[in-house]
Amino acid sequence: MSAGAGIDWDALKAAALEVRKRAYAPHSKYHVGAALLTASGEIVGGCNVENATYGATCCAERTAVVSAVAAGLTDFRAIAVVTQGPEPGTPCGICRQVLAEFSADGSLEVLCFTPNGAEARYTVAELLPHAFRL
Template sequence: MADRQNSTSQISEQTWDALYKAAAEARERAYAPYSEFLVGAALLMESGDIYAGGNVENASYGATICAERSAICSAVAGGARRASALLVITDTEQPAAPCGICRQVLSEFSDDLPIMMANTQGQRVPTSLDALLPFRFGKADLDK
């Protein structure tokens, strides 16, 4: 837990609050007519810009995009490439972690990433990409 705390403590409380607000607003705009499970995510990029996204479901379930990947797509479209922090918000009793696909995609844009999992009741649980995806596949694996 100490490593997780150290990772997330590099980000100011004010910044986490801004990420929470952006993620909560994106969650409200999410499109989830099938599961009704709204998720919001906000990414702080190295530039200091915040990019948010909500999940977007599709009747062909495999075409659904998670909030975290929605936020990454927004960041990339805005010209950003390196992530500094992520906050994910759900309306669940316990805050939820990014799914496996999102973890892998996030690893493309950060060596490690402080992650705050939050719920709409204001509970926050700190973690990191290293804790959630310790043996990730990356560019170094392709350079062999």
């Protein structure tokens, strides 16, 4: 099966854009949305939730993963992440490691995009080639 086969990227992008509207970003004003596609076809959204200390901030990607795990879903196929600015932002280092936890072979697909149409696609292995593994 080719990369991205059977993935409805338009649905993932729409879900990420919708959940981005609920981001809590009073400090940075940088709103991020993520939509995680599970192996069963469910889409789980997440948005960034900031905290005044920044260290307690939860990124959109991790919010989506945590929400999926809380719902009993741990087998993921892809994630779409929408950021603002002229170029798409990629997941931070912590988010990359969290995504790697749920992608043993690194094949989880990551689509980073902006509302203006810029996009880039990666695998977790490309974003984090030497993920920490126990």
